[in-house]
Amino acid sequence: MDAIQNYIDQNKDRFLEELLELLRIPSVSAQPAHNGDMIAAAEWLKKNLTIAGVDKVEIHQTPGHPIVYAEKMIDESLPTILVYGHYDVQPAEPLELWESPPFEPVIKKTEIHPDGAIFARGSCDDKGQVFMHLKAFEAMNLNDQLPCNVKFMIEGEEEVGSDHLGTFCKENKEMLACDVILISDTSVIANDIPSITTGLRGLSYVEVEVTGPNKDLHSGVYGGGVANPVNVLCEMIASLQDEDHRITVEGFYDNVIDLSEAERKAVNAAPFDIEEYKKGLKVNDVQGETGYSTIERTSTRPTLDVNGIWGGYIGEGAKTVLPSKAFAKISMRLVPNQEPDEITEKFIKHFTKIAPAGVTVKVEPHHGGFPVVTPIDTPEYLAAHKAMKDAYGKDPIPVRGGGSIPIVALFEKVLGVKSVLMGFGLDSDDIHSPNEHYGLFNFYKGIETIPKYFINYAELKSK
Amino acid sequence: MDAIQNYIDQNKDRFLEELLELLRIPSVSAQPAHNGDMIAAAEWLKKNLTIAGVDKVEIHQTPGHPIVYAEKMIDESLPTILVYGHYDVQPAEPLELWESPPFEPVIKKTEIHPDGAIFARGSCDDKGQVFMHLKAFEAMNLNDQLPCNVKFMIEGEEEVGSDHLGTFCKENKEMLACDVILISDTSVIANDIPSITTGLRGLSYVEVEVTGPNKDLHSGVYGGGVANPVNVLCEMIASLQDEDHRITVEGFYDNVIDLSEAERKAVNAAPFDIEEYKKGLKVNDVQGETGYSTIERTSTRPTLDVNGIWGGYIGEGAKTVLPSKAFAKISMRLVPNQEPDEITEKFIKHFTKIAPAGVTVKVEPHHGGFPVVTPIDTPEYLAAHKAMKDAYGKDPIPVRGGGSIPIVALFEKVLGVKSVLMGFGLDSDDIHSPNEHYGLFNFYKGIETIPKYFINYAELKSK
Numbered sequence A, B: 001m002d003a004i005q006n007y008i009d010q011n012k013d014r015f016l017e018e019l020l021e022l023l024r025i026p027s028v029s030a031q032p033a034h035n036g037d038m039i040a041a042a043e044w045l046k047k048n049l050t051i052a053g054v055d056k057v058e059i060h061q062t063p064g065h066p067i068v069y070a071e072k073m074i075d076e077s078l079p080t081i082l083v084y085g086h087y088d089v090q091p092a093e094p095l096e097l098w099e100s101p102p103f104e105p106v107i108k109k110t111e112i113h114p115d116g117a118i119f120a121r122g123s124c125d126d127k128g129q130v131f132m133h134l135k136a137f138e139a140m141n142l143n144d145q146l147p148c149n150v151k152f153m154i155e156g157e158e159e160v161g162s163d164h165l166g167t168f169c170k171e172n173k174e175m176l177a178c179d180v181i182l183i184s185d186t187s188v189i190a191n192d193i194p195s196i197t198t199g200l201r202g203l204s205y206v207e208v209e210v211t212g213p214n215k216d217l218h219s220g221v222y223g224g225g226v227a228n229p230v231n232v233l234c235e236m237i238a239s240l241q242d243e244d245h246r247i248t249v250e251g252f253y254d255n256v257i258d259l260s261e262a263e264r265k266a267v268n269a270a271p272f273d274i275e276e277y278k279k280g281l282k283v284n285d286v287q288g289e290t291g292y293s294t295i296e297r298t299s300t301r302p303t304l305d306v307n308g309i310w311g312g313y314i315g316e317g318a319k320t321v322l323p324s325k326a327f328a329k330i331s332m333r334l335v336p337n338q339e340p341d342e343i344t345e346k347f348i349k350h351f352t353k354i355a356p357a358g359v360t361v362k363v364e365p366h367h368g369g370f371p372v373v374t375p376i377d378t379p380e381y382l383a384a385h386k387a388m389k390d391a392y393g394k395d396p397i398p399v400r401g402g403g404s405i406p407i408v409a410l411f412e413k414v415l416g417v418k419s420v421l422m423g424f425g426l427d428s429d430d431i432h433s434p435n436e437h438y439g440l441f442n443f444y445k446g447i448e449t450i451p452k453y454f455i456n457y458a459e460l461k462s463k
Helices: A002-023 A032-052 A127-142 A165-171 A229-238 A261-269 A274-281 A294-299 A340-353 A379-392 A407-415 A440-462 B002-023 B032-052 B127-142 B165-171 B229-238 B261-269 B274-281 B294-299 B340-353 B379-392 B407-415 B440-462
Strands: A056-060 A067-072 A080-086 A106-108 A117-119 A149-155 A180-183 A195-200 A202-211 A303-312 A325-334 A360-369 A397-400 A419-421 A437-439 B056-060 B067-072 B080-086 B106-108 B117-119 B149-155 B180-183 B195-200 B202-211 B303-312 B325-334 B360-369 B397-400 B419-421 B437-439
Touching (some): A032 A056, A032 A067, A032 A127, A117 A440, A127 A149, A165 A407, A195 A419, A202 A340, A229 A325, A261 A294, A303 B229, A379 A419, A437 A440, B032 B067, B032 B127, B080 B127, B080 B440, B127 B149, B202 B229, B229 B325, B325 B340, B340 B360, B379 B419, B437 B440
Parallel strands (some): A080 A149, A180 A419, A195 A397, B180 B419
Antiparallel strands (some): A202 A325, B056 B067, B067 B149, B106 B117
16 A cells, blocks of 8 residues: 555656646537547547556447546456546536636635645546546556456546447446446545535436517517517426425426435535535525425435526617527436436426417427435445545545436446445536636545555455 | 609619618617728718708717718798608627628518518618608709708617717707608508508616526536526516516506507507418417507507526537526516606616525616607698508508607607608518518608608698
8 A cells, every 4th residue: 555655646746747638638528619629538548548557448439429448457356346437528618707718727726725726627527536546546556556457437428418328338238347336526525524425316408499489570569469488488487496496397206205304314414504605605595495405405306407598689788679589408406216208208298388379399308317326335335435534534424416427327227336426526616617626635635545445345345 | 743753763773772882881889899880871871961962961979879960951931840760770680590691682572572672681770761761852852842941860879779869959959940850760551551650669678687606506516505597587587477468567557558448449440460460470379468459569558578588508518507697688668658767767676676585686777768659630740641641542540659769759858849750661571680671662652752741741831
């Protein structure tokens, strides 16, 4: 173990330099203009994995963005850990809100990150976190201390629904065979409060289009006489939640499993300061489903959020137009046991039903994902608990995460393997927002913790 | 009169060529990028008015866009007609919906315009219509048949609220002294059903901004826990109208004068085919305030329409963001005796009041205008009735218009003069929409009718 730690200490600066290289590649999976950058990022990972000493590394083409697969098989009799991560990032827009260009990483100190943080799109989600695994592997491998077999599966479509990873898994079951899937794409409560994510919400994402008259009209000549699609869209969206902020889509809660009192207690036991929370977001008050705490609302309850809306004249000045169309992107976070396809179906049915006669409605499903909950009494989880306790000097707290990694449920279904979500980011790292950043403390802490996981897991499995 | 008609017939083609020249100048008053074009359009009018034979023509600078003033005073003892119009146009966006470029006029035949129509932004609203007056004046003047004095006041800010015309009128009362103001910026019911506009709706236009968290957030990590400004904006907009499509802004209807049964009868007497109306707009049904006909809803009742809305991620693909801000442009059409400033005040008060604790709200007033109703028993109106009856061979129908020409009320207040709204467009001419057009029939019919108005008016006044 010392050899590994020494190696990490001696190569700290190089590790960081390498990550900054990767962050400079604008691999935005949602925007076709960046398709070339996606390939560049995959090639970069292939090169870096080779240096780290894998036996085999391949770039697998898909109808979408490529998947990077690599492995180091040292002994069939030893357990195999499959590391999953993604090299694609969220769009950086709105660009004007970035203090430094999203793909020109800079290191800056912040209140929460006194040692400095890397500001760049993807620094935390997920390039910075998946890259920790490459360096942890390198440290173990080049010091001949790799305790088990390793496989890497790094995709380029996580931010757009992992559309092709499912097929890839189905078609490569043998190649991907493993005992556990290790993922670092989540966060800890705080740098002095380690935690492990034991649940994730699912996702249903749709885009809606409301059409009124067949063309933009003069709001004076026609105003008051025909349905205005923007007004109508607003009414329809408003009607999707009641005054208790419960979602009104018919049958939406049918399969939601309510937490037991004990589970609710555990969830609310996690340290949380509502005043700090409000201060951090500069809001006068929180808002959410009646009868639940903020932690519950953001991790154990389903939601409906408009992620984007547009219609009519949005340029400078005033235009008195009655628009022909209005659009919105709407996503719903799901909890066990809601099924994304079923929820999308129900949404489409409901949304079409509530449309008034004066408009027509189109709903296009984008992507979805299943919610997951992971057990905490397995060697897979206990290895993470032990590793974090060792690295942080404290017992990590099991917490439910509010985000979605749709692929986790799929791994369980297709590969029959549980995932462990050992992430090192902070909720305040602004992933998906302008000025995304990742603490240097978190980056190096992750690289130190991962080998401990490998060693613990090999031990626990050998028992 | 024959000499005038002959002159018009002989110069038809040149008149059209000149109008096309004017339409090629993209004088969009709302967009600062076109400030140079605004000046070019004013200069072009000055040149053309000079050719038509005015004694005096000046371009008056304002803090906004310039006002073109011209006059031909032939005899102090004769009545004076002031022609008002505007050379500015609405923004052309959305450009992708234009079949030909908005500022490259083309002539095309349509079902309603078998003789052809001029397709270009401003062809009908208002360059095409104000230009008819220049040519009608030229025809009378160069044939020494001008029956009274003429003044022209052509502004460049009608589409953005005529912010500086009020001051201009106050400061130039003497120069603008006249007996009637003649305006062609409205429409007839159909080319075989002449009509004269006897009322206009007023306008209150505001832009709203709703702010939730201080930055865009990950909708998974925060979704369900904080107010989403887009969802909130939708709820707030939806709450501005009740199920009867009545506006809920406190005190909104306080000063609305309800029409008498007789007036309602007259309004509804105008020829109107609801099926044709729906077919023309490709909508399955109309929608509006309970208890009123479509004609009433679009001309005699106040409205609230969202003219534009935007917020969050509106790019390609899916982004799971919980936006920091959402925006909307909202306009209200007003009827006698609603006062724009008072309504704007009430809106700001109401909109701020209904904002939930989780967001902050900003409302910025854009511009407003008073509603007007003109009497139909005055020589000013009767001259128009006679002119149209003569030109169309039918009695024109007095109708209330749904649009707003805010300045009409101001003329009455400041100059103490009534306006006559003798317009020649059609509601189907797509003003403010892509593919705005103006019929050649309407253009020439206007040039023929205007001299008749001058002659009738001079006669009626001399009695």
